[in-house]
Amino acid sequence: MSRALNSLSARILVASLLLVLIFIGSSGLYLERSHRLSIEAAEEERLQLQVLTLLAQADYERSLSMPLEMLEPRLNQASSGLYARVTGAGGQVLWQSRSALTVAAPWSGAPLAPGERRFARQDDLYRLDYQVIWETEDGTEVPLRFTVLESATAVDADLSTYRRHLLFWLGGSTLLLGLSLPVILFWALGPLRNLAGDIAAIERSEAEQLEGFYPVEVQPLTANLNRLLRGEQQRRERARNTLADLAHSLKTPLAVISSADPGRNDFPALVREQAARMQDIVDYQLQRGIGGGQTLLQTVDITTVVERLRHSLLKVYAQQQPVMEVCVEGHPAFRGDERDLLEMLGNLVDNACKYGAGRVRIEVRQTPQALEIAVEDNGPGIAPELRTAVRQRGTRADSQVPGQGIGLAVASDIATSYGGHLQIEDSPGLGGARLGLYFPT
CATH class of the missing domain: 3.30.565.10 (Histidine kinase-like ATPase, C-terminal domain)
Incomplete structure (x- = not known):
C-alpha cells in the first residue's frame, strides 16, 4: 500500500475517489432527508386539513354530535388507513370514526394547551393532535381534543422509491466520475510526463535544456533546472577551456627548453627558470578556472x-x-x-x-x-x-x-x-x- 501511494497519480486518484464518495454520500443523505422532511410537511398539512374538516362538521350542545357520514370517505371505511377520534377533558372518547373501530391505534398522548397542535410519527402512523375549547350557547367552555392518524405506508413507499432513484443516479454519477478520474489525471499529469521525457533526453545528450511548454505550476521547477544545467555546462566549458589554455600557455616555456643547447653552462638555470614559469602558468590557469578575481x-x-x-x-x-x-x-x-x-x-x-x-x-x-x-x-x-x-x-x-x-x-x-x-x-x-x-x- 505504501509503495502504491508513493505514486503521485495514485495519491491524487485515491484522494479524489474518497472526496467523491464523501461528497456524493453526504449529498445523498442531505437530499433524502430534505425529501423526507418535505413529504412529512405535506403529510402534516393534510392531517391539519382533516382536523379542520372535523371541526366544521362537529356540533356541541349537551354532547358532541357528528354526522353519520363524514365528508372524508376513508373515515367511513374500516381499516382504511385514516382514523379520527375526539376526546374530552378526562380523556373519555366522545367520538371516533368508523374506520377506527377495528384498529388498535395509539390514541393516548401528552396534554396540550388550548389552541396547541402536535404532529409526530408513532410506529407506522402519522398523528396530529389539536386541542380546542368549545364554547356552548350557554357560555360553557368544553375542552375537546381532535386526533387524526394516517398510515405511513404511502409516505414510506414514496421515500423508498425516491431512495432507489437517488441511489441509481448518484451511484451512476459516482461510477462515471470514478471512470473519468484516471483519464483526467492522465491528461493533467501529461506535462510531468513530458518533463520526465525531456530530462531523459538531456541524459541521453539529445538536448541541452528543457525547452518544452510547461504549466505555470511547473515553470519554477523547469527554470531552476535550466539554470542548474546552464551552470553545469558553463563549469564543463570552463574546465575544458582551462585545460586548453593551460596546454597552450605551456607551449612557450617547453619550446624554450627544447630549443636550448643542453651543453651550455646556463642550461640548468634556464630549465629552472622555465620550470618556475610553468608553475606560475599552472597556478594562474587554475585560479582562472575557479573564477579567481x-x-x-x-x-x-x-x-x-x-x-x-x-x-x-x-x-x-x-x-x-x-x-x-x-x-x-x-x-x-x-x-x-x-x-x-x-x-x-x-x-x-x-x-x-x-x-x-x-x-x-x-x-x-x-x-x-x-x-x-x-x-x-x-x-x-x-x-x-x-x-x-x-x-x-x-x-x-x-x-x-x-x-x-x-x-x-x-x-x-x-x-x-x-x-x-x-x-x-x-x-x-x-x-x-x-x-x-x-x-x-
Whole structure:
C-alpha cells in the first residue's frame, strides 16, 4: 500500500475517489432527508386539513354530535388507513370514526394547551393532535381534543422509491466520475510526463535544456533546472577551456627548453627558470578556472613584461631569427594581474612570430583616455571576413601552421574581463596584421 501511494497519480486518484464518495454520500443523505422532511410537511398539512374538516362538521350542545357520514370517505371505511377520534377533558372518547373501530391505534398522548397542535410519527402512523375549547350557547367552555392518524405506508413507499432513484443516479454519477478520474489525471499529469521525457533526453545528450511548454505550476521547477544545467555546462566549458589554455600557455616555456643547447653552462638555470614559469602558468590557469578575481589595484610595468617576453620568444624562434622591435612611449603601466598581461601579449607576439615573415613590432602607448598595446607583423595578415571568427576558440586563419586556434580567443576574453577589447587591423607599416589591445584608463 505504501509503495502504491508513493505514486503521485495514485495519491491524487485515491484522494479524489474518497472526496467523491464523501461528497456524493453526504449529498445523498442531505437530499433524502430534505425529501423526507418535505413529504412529512405535506403529510402534516393534510392531517391539519382533516382536523379542520372535523371541526366544521362537529356540533356541541349537551354532547358532541357528528354526522353519520363524514365528508372524508376513508373515515367511513374500516381499516382504511385514516382514523379520527375526539376526546374530552378526562380523556373519555366522545367520538371516533368508523374506520377506527377495528384498529388498535395509539390514541393516548401528552396534554396540550388550548389552541396547541402536535404532529409526530408513532410506529407506522402519522398523528396530529389539536386541542380546542368549545364554547356552548350557554357560555360553557368544553375542552375537546381532535386526533387524526394516517398510515405511513404511502409516505414510506414514496421515500423508498425516491431512495432507489437517488441511489441509481448518484451511484451512476459516482461510477462515471470514478471512470473519468484516471483519464483526467492522465491528461493533467501529461506535462510531468513530458518533463520526465525531456530530462531523459538531456541524459541521453539529445538536448541541452528543457525547452518544452510547461504549466505555470511547473515553470519554477523547469527554470531552476535550466539554470542548474546552464551552470553545469558553463563549469564543463570552463574546465575544458582551462585545460586548453593551460596546454597552450605551456607551449612557450617547453619550446624554450627544447630549443636550448643542453651543453651550455646556463642550461640548468634556464630549465629552472622555465620550470618556475610553468608553475606560475599552472597556478594562474587554475585560479582562472575557479573564477579567481583580478588584481585591479596592482600596477604592472609593461616595458619589463615586454622585454621578458621578447627574450623568451627569441629563444623559441631562434632558427627563424625574427627581428623584433619594441617601441614604448613613456612609462606605460597596466592596472591588473601581471600574468593576465603576459598571457595576452604572449599569445599576440607568438602569433606574430609564427605567422609573420620575420619582422615583429610591439608598440605601447598610453594616453589619458586609454592604454594601447599593438603587435604588428609582416605576414599575409588576416582577411576582414575572418577577423570576427578568429576570436572564437578553435578557429584559425591559416591551417597550414601548427596550432590550436585559441590564442586570440584567450587574449580577447582576458581583455574583455578588464573592460577592454581586441582589435584586428592591417599593419600600415609592415603590411601584415596589426592586433591591438585597448584598455580604458
